[in-house]
Structure formats: structure tokens, C-alpha cells
Amino acid sequence: MKLKYILIISLFSSTLSAQIQKDSIYQVEQINLLVKKKLLERKADRLIFNVEASVASQGMDAVETLANVPMLKIDENMGSISIAGKSSVSIMINGRILNLSGTGLLNYLKSIRSENILKIEVITTPPSKYEAQGNSGIINIILKKNPNIGFSGNINSGLIQRTYSGFTSNGALNYQTEKFSSSLKLMYYDSAKRTDENYTILGASQNYSNSIRRDMWNELTPTLNLSYKLSKNSEIGMEYTYARQKSGMDIVNTTKNIGSDLKEENLLTNTFHRGKLPTHTLSAYYDVKLDSLGKKLSIAGNFYKNNSDTEVNFSTLQSSDNSVKDVKTISLVSPQIFSAQADLELPFSFGIIETGIKFNQFKNSSDLRYFNLVNGQYIPDNLRANLFQYQEENYAGYISYAKNFGEHWETKAGLRYENTNAKSFTPSSNSGNQYNYGQWFPSVYVSYKEDKNVFSLSYSRRINRPSMGNLNPFRWYQNPYSYSSGNPLLTPAYINNLELGYTFNNKFSASIYYLRMKNAFGQISTIEGLSQIGTYLNYYNNNSLGLNASYTDTFFKFWETTISMTAALQNSTVFNIQAETQKGNSFDYSINNTFTLNKNKTFALFLNYSHSLPYKNVNYYFYAFPELTSGLKFSLMEKKLQINATVTNIFAQRYRGTISFTDSTQRMDNYWDGRSFRLSVNYTFGSGKNKISKKNIKFDEKERVQ
Numbered sequence: 001m002k003l004k005y006i007l008i009i010s011l012f013s014s015t016l017s018a019q020i021q022k023d024s025i026y027q028v029e030q031i032n033l034l035v036k037k038k039l040l041e042r043k044a045d046r047l048i049f050n051v052e053a054s055v056a057s058q059g060m061d062a063v064e065t066l067a068n069v070p071m072l073k074i075d076e077n078m079g080s081i082s083i084a085g086k087s088s089v090s091i092m093i094n095g096r097i098l099n100l101s102g103t104g105l106l107n108y109l110k111s112i113r114s115e116n117i118l119k120i121e122v123i124t125t126p127p128s129k130y131e132a133q134g135n136s137g138i139i140n141i142i143l144k145k146n147p148n149i150g151f152s153g154n155i156n157s158g159l160i161q162r163t164y165s166g167f168t169s170n171g172a173l174n175y176q177t178e179k180f181s182s183s184l185k186l187m188y189y190d191s192a193k194r195t196d197e198n199y200t201i202l203g204a205s206q207n208y209s210n211s212i213r214r215d216m217w218n219e220l221t222p223t224l225n226l227s228y229k230l231s232k233n234s235e236i237g238m239e240y241t242y243a244r245q246k247s248g249m250d251i252v253n254t255t256k257n258i259g260s261d262l263k264e265e266n267l268l269t270n271t272f273h274r275g276k277l278p279t280h281t282l283s284a285y286y287d288v289k290l291d292s293l294g295k296k297l298s299i300a301g302n303f304y305k306n307n308s309d310t311e312v313n314f315s316t317l318q319s320s321d322n323s324v325k326d327v328k329t330i331s332l333v334s335p336q337i338f339s340a341q342a343d344l345e346l347p348f349s350f351g352i353i354e355t356g357i358k359f360n361q362f363k364n365s366s367d368l369r370y371f372n373l374v375n376g377q378y379i380p381d382n383l384r385a386n387l388f389q390y391q392e393e394n395y396a397g398y399i400s401y402a403k404n405f406g407e408h409w410e411t412k413a414g415l416r417y418e419n420t421n422a423k424s425f426t427p428s429s430n431s432g433n434q435y436n437y438g439q440w441f442p443s444v445y446v447s448y449k450e451d452k453n454v455f456s457l458s459y460s461r462r463i464n465r466p467s468m469g470n471l472n473p474f475r476w477y478q479n480p481y482s483y484s485s486g487n488p489l490l491t492p493a494y495i496n497n498l499e500l501g502y503t504f505n506n507k508f509s510a511s512i513y514y515l516r517m518k519n520a521f522g523q524i525s526t527i528e529g530l531s532q533i534g535t536y537l538n539y540y541n542n543n544s545l546g547l548n549a550s551y552t553d554t555f556f557k558f559w560e561t562t563i564s565m566t567a568a569l570q571n572s573t574v575f576n577i578q579a580e581t582q583k584g585n586s587f588d589y590s591i592n593n594t595f596t597l598n599k600n601k602t603f604a605l606f607l608n609y610s611h612s613l614p615y616k617n618v619n620y621y622f623y624a625f626p627e628l629t630s631g632l633k634f635s636l637m638e639k640k641l642q643i644n645a646t647v648t649n650i651f652a653q654r655y656r657g658t659i660s661f662t663d664s665t666q667r668m669d670n671y672w673d674g675r676s677f678r679l680s681v682n683y684t685f686g687s688g689k690n691k692i693s694k695k696n697i698k699f700d701e702k703e704r705v706q
Contacts, residue, residue: 039053039552041454044411045125045443045456046121047121047503048121048122049121055554055604056562056592056594057114058115058601059115059642060644061109061113061156062112063109063110066109067592071083071550072139081105081139084548090131093143108170110156110158110170111187113154113684115639118144125459125460127400129416132439132463134464153174153685153686154171155683156171157680159677160678161676161677162673166190168188170187170188172186174686180228184223185222186220187219187220187223194213195213195214195670196210196671199525199667200666201525201527201532204663205258205260206256208257213251213252215248220244221241223239225239234286235288236287237284237285238285239283242280249273252270253267254267254268255267255532265320265530267481269314269316271313276309277306277307281304282304283303285298285300286300295347296344296345299342301339301340311329311330311331312329312331315327325480327370329371332367333364333366334365335364337360339361343356350403357395358397365388365389367386367387369385390468390488391422394418398417401414409448410445410448411447412445413445414444415440416442417438419439422434442461443460444458452504453503454501456502457499459498464494465492472485478532481529483533484535487535499514507551507552508551510548511547511549515543517542519541520538522540524577525666527664537577539575539576543570544568544569545570561594564591565587565589566586574618577661580662581619582619582660584615584616586612589611592606593606602634604633605631607629609626609627609628619659626653627648629647629650630647630650642683643679646678647676648678651675654671655669655672
């Protein structure tokens with residue numbers, strides 16, 4: 001009898017246990033559904049894209065993930081990331097500027113997996129805390145926190161097949177204890193592409209130029225990150241990056257020049273271009289929490305230096321007399337940047353106050369030497385040689401105040417002041433330029449949330465200072481007659497941004513913006529005899545009224561799509577040049593689709609199409625540019641092994657445009673090897689949770705080295 005009762009009790013216990021377990025699983029599933037992240041969230045000063053809520057963003061690297069974020073555009077062929085309506089962007093990791101740009105930036109982001117990204121913040125009108133430099137937004141990638149200790153890492157290899165084959169590889173090894181964190185990344189790429197550029201100038205005289213170019217890059221970049229918790233309230237850290245870069249170009253250029261007297265001259269130039277660019281970047285920070293209420297002080301410093309050593313050899317055959325000119329140029333360019341800043345965050349019951357100061361210094365020294373080959377010896381041509389020295393110092397301070405009113409209203413306002421002292425000197429011509437200016441940069445943000453609707457209104461004023469390359473009168477020769485150079489007399493442009501945003505049900509997002517740019521600069525090409533000369537000028541003011549909209553949703557449980565569009569109207573005036581402006585307009589749209597092909601969601605097909613219609617701006621006209629990209633992605637070994645295959649720019653589209661002046665018309669027709677096949681394999685090892693949440697230090701100024 002006892003045995004019978006024991007069996008009954010045991011059976012009842014097992015049944016009850018199974019039911020409890022079943023109910024627990026059900027409850028967890030329900031809780032997971034309830035707390036599932038919203039795809040899009042709009043705050044007062046930013047739009048947030050939650051990566052975990054996007055099926056299309058799973059099993060990808062950070063570059064591919066960014067391509068799924070509304071308003072963002074990724075162009076791997078040009079090495080650029082942009083926000084609709086913005087000329088450039090800064091990339092942050094966990095609130096600190098990433099000290100990389102161009103191809104190096106994209107390769108670094110490829111080492112970050114989407115499963116390690118919590119969310120991506122798109123800041124179209126940056127607050128006063130950030131640099132006022134540039135008509136740029138900010139993309140802040142927030143990584144998941146690492147609660148565990150131990151080793152982890154990943155290895156990634158990729159093949160890029162364009163006209164030529166390319167190879168990329170990167171790896172990361174992370175180690176963390178309760179107080180100490182370290183991360184060692186190693187990136188390597190060896191790539192090449194074919195470029196076909198055509199530029200025509202039609203006026204009193206005519207110039208037809210065609211360049212077939214092979215661009216080559218080779219880079220090895222180790223990055224070391226270290227951080228240590230001095231106490232539960234303070235932490236120090238540093239990052240050091242060394243980039244050993246090599247570049248090369250083999251160019252065949254044909255130029256036909258027809259003078260106003262109808263005399264024709266043909267030039268055939270073969271160019272051999274090789275450069276070395278060793279770069280050092282050192283950043284350090286100290287963070288301390290001042291009390292239990294969240295008051296925080298952050299101190300950071302950055303140092304950047306490179307020594308660019310470039311040799312160019314070109315040989316030009318001139319048709320009029322069948323003469324050959326052999327020329328060599330050697331250039332040494334040494335930019336250096338130092339910056340230091342302190343930021344204080346003070347949360348109170350009446351709101352949050354942020355304030356800080358910053359100092360940065362730019363130095364650049366360039367030396368161009370020009371040699372003619374005469375009787376087998378290279379003879380210096382001092383009239384074409386160039387020395388240039390530049391120094392700039394910026395002092396900045398800011399204060400901002402943020403306050404939430406109930407559950408519906410969120411507000412933020414800030415004011416930043418920047419003072420700049422700059423001077424340049426050209427020893428070869430004994431000429432120089434010096435200027436000083438100070439400016440205020442206000443910013444205001446308001447948002448209102450009601451049920452599924454979120455409205456936001458933001459305003460900010462910004463400045464676009466010329467980069468070192470824009471200012472440097474250093475001449476880059478295409479042949480013995482034609483060259484491009486910077487202009488040390490350039491002055492900054494100023495930008496006012498006003499934006500009204502709206503988000504519905506965390507799926508639909510739209511914004512209307514007004515942008516006014518004053519004293520803007522760009523590159524202008526002219527003809528002087530046989531010479532085609534390119535330089536930079538301040539030459540236009542621009543008013544833009546634009547609309548951005550996107551909608552993301554999932555259909556039939558296996559199909560996620562994002563539809564985006566941007567449209568803008570521009571009105572411009574010009575000065576310093578003779579040109580007729582035109583009422584500008586632009587419209588482009590994109591449709592990104594991801595189809596999950598199996599129940600476990602480990603096999604997916606993506607098909608993305610974008611189309612930029614013909615658009616006008618200032619005195620430019622650009623033709624339509626449609627682009628189709630497709631690929632497959634696989635997740636194996638519990639998502640530790642990721643394999644992606646992609647074909648970009650399937651139709652091999654060309655970039656074509658026209659620039660109109662009063663006395664001439666200039667046309668471009670270029671192909672930059674956009675069609676490519678990319679295959680990447682990524683393997684993650686160690687515990688799936690052992691991912692280092694890497695800190696980066698703001699270093700906005702580094703972008704101006706370009």
C-alpha cells in the first residue's frame with residue numbers, strides 16, 4: 001500500500017513539475033514578447049534603431065547592420081557612411097568618437113558583429129556637447145555590456161572580387177577580469193580596383209581627359225585597448241593604433257586640348273604613384289563618478305601623427321613635337337593633432353546639466369619637390385617646388401540643460417562657444433595668412449510622446465572648417481601641365497539646421513528639415529593653355545528643404561522590409577565664380593528586403609534596391625543612379641560561424657554629371673569599379689557573453705586631416 005502511495009505521489013509530483021516547467025516557459029515567452037525591443041525609438045535629439053528587433057540585421061557585421069538603419073547610406077566602394085541630407089558623419093562606439101576614417105573605418109566596423117550591438121543612435125543635429133565642425137550627423141553604436149570574465153574573440157576573412165581580387169582579414173582577442181579589460185585587434189587588407197574617369201571642359205578652348213587607373217591599398221593595423229577600474233566609481237583606459245599603410249596608382253591618361261585658335265595638342269601620360277603612410281594614434285581617458293546620484297567627470301586626451309612619403313613618376317608624350325617629358329615628384333606631408341577635453345555631467349532633481357571644455361591643436365608641414373629628367377639625371381625644378389606650414393588652435397566650452405516634464409515631454413537646450421586661431425605660411429613664396437574668429441553655436445530639442453506617436457523639433461548651428469587638404473597649396477600633378485591643389489585663403493562655412501521629426505508605432509519615421517549653408521566651398525576646375533587646374537574656393541550659399549521617410553515591418557513571419565525615401569529642394573546663390581544657379585531638387589528611394597528561408601532563421605536571402613533620380617544643386621546636374629544588391633547569409637554552429645555572400649551594384653552603374661559655368665560646361669563620366677562579389681566568413685570563439693564593451697575617446701578633429 002505504501003509503495004502504491006509513493007508511486008502516486010511520485011507521479012503527481014512529476015506531472016506537477018512538468019506543468020510548472022511548462023507554465024514557466026510559457027510565462028518567459030510571454031514576458032519576452034512583452035519586453036521585445038521596439039524597432040525604432042525617437043528621442044529629443046536622436047533616432048534609435050534597436051538591432052535585436054531587426055531580423056534583417058542578425059548574423060551580420062556592423063557595416064551591413066548600418067545599411068539596414070533608416071536614413072543611413074553605406075558606400076563601400078567610396079569608403080563612406082552618410083546620413084540623408086548630411087555631407088559626412090562621425091562614428092562613435094559607446095559615446096566616444098572612433099578614431100578612423102575611410103576604408104580603415106569600414107574594416108574596423110566589419111570586425112564588430114551585429115549580435116554584440118545593442119542599438120544604433122542616429123543624431124542628425126548634434127547637441128552642444130559635440131564638436132560644431134561640419135554639416136555632419138553622428139552615428140553612435142552602443143555595444144552590449146560584458147558581465148562576465150574570461151577570453152573571447154573572433155576571426156573574420158573576406159574576399160572582394162572586382163576587376164581585381166582583394167582580401168581582407170581581421171581578428172580580435174579579448175580578455176576581462178573584474179577590474180581589468182583588454183582587447184587586441186588586428187586588421188589587414190590588400191585590395192585593388194579599376195577606375196575609368198572622363199572629364200571634359202567645353203568653352204572657348206576644349207579639354208578632353210580620360211584616365212584608366214588601378215588603385216591599390218595595403219594596410220596592417222593593430223589596435224590595443226586597455227582599461228582598469230581603480231575603484232567602483234573610477235576607471236582609466238587607453239587605446240593605441242598603429243597603421244602601416246601603403247598605396248599605389250598606375251595611371252594611363254590621355255588628354256586632348258583644342259585651343260581657342262583651334263590648334264590641337266594631344267598628351268599621353270603614364271604615371272607610377274607609390275606612397276607610404278605610417279600613422280600613430282594614442283587616446284586615453286579617466287572617468288569618475290562623483291556621487292551615487294550619477295554625477296560624472298570624464299577627462300580625455302588624443303594624439304595623432306603621420307608621415308606621408310609619396311613618390312610619383314610620370315612620363316608624357318606630346319604629339320606636336322613627339323617629345324617626351326619625364327618628371328618625378330617627391331612629397332613629404334606630416335600632419336599632427338593634439339586634443340584634450342573635460343566633460344562634467346550633473347543630474348539634479350530639476351534636470352540634467354552637462355558642461356565641458358576642450359582644446360585642440362593642428363599642425364601640418366608639407367614639402368613637395370619637383371624634378372625633370374635631363375640627360376639621364378633628375379634636375380630639381382624649384383619654381384614648381386612647394387613648402388607649406390599650417391597651425392590652428394581651437395578653444396571650446398559648452399553647457400546644456402535637459403529636463404523631462406511628465407511622461408510626454410522631453411526637452412534639451414545647449415550653447416557652445418568655439419574660438420579659432422589659425423596661420424599658414426609658404427616659405428617658397430614668402431607669403432602667409434592669419435585669421436582669428438569666435439562663434440556661438442546654440443542647439444535646442446523638444447519632443448512629445450503620446451501613445452504610438454512621437455513628435456520632435458530640433459535646431460542647431462554648425463561650422464564647416466576646411467580640411468588640411470583643402471588648405472594646402474601642395475600641387476598634385478596629373479601631367480607636366482595639369483594639377484590640383486588646395487587654397488590657404490579658404491574660410492569656414494556656417495550651417496543652420498532645423499528639423500521636425502515624427503515616429504508612429506515604432507515602425508514609421510519621417511522628418512522635415514531646413515538647412516541653410518553660408519560661404520560654402522568646393523573644388524573648381526579651369527583651363528589655362530594646356531593646363532587643367534583644380535583648386536578650392538568659397539563660392540556659394542545654399543538653402544535646402546528636405547523630407548526623409550522610412551517604414552519597416554515584417555510580413556508572413558519570414559519577410560522583413562524597409563522602404564525609405566528622401567526628397568529635397570535647393571535654392572542657391574554663387575560668388576567668386578561666373579555661373580548661373582538653378583533651382584535644385586533631388587529624390588531617391590530604397591527598398592531593402594530580407595527573406596528568412598528556414599524555420600531556425602539561420603539561412604536568409606536579402607535583396608536591396610536603391611534609385612537616385614537625376615538631381616540639381618547650385619550649378620551641378622547629376623544623372624540617375626540605380627543600384628541593385630543581393631546576397632545570402634548563413635549562421636552555423638549555434639551562430640558562432642557566419643558566412644555571407646554579396647553581389648553589389650549588379651548593373652555596374654556609372655556616375656555622370658554636368659557642371660555649368662557662364663563661359664564653359666564641364667562633364668564627368670566615371671566608373672569606380674562598383675560591381676563586386678564579396679564573400680566573408682566570421683568565427684566567434686569563447687563564451688557568447690564575453691564581449692568587451694570597448695570605450696573610445698572623442699577625436700572629431702582627425703577627420704580634417706583628409
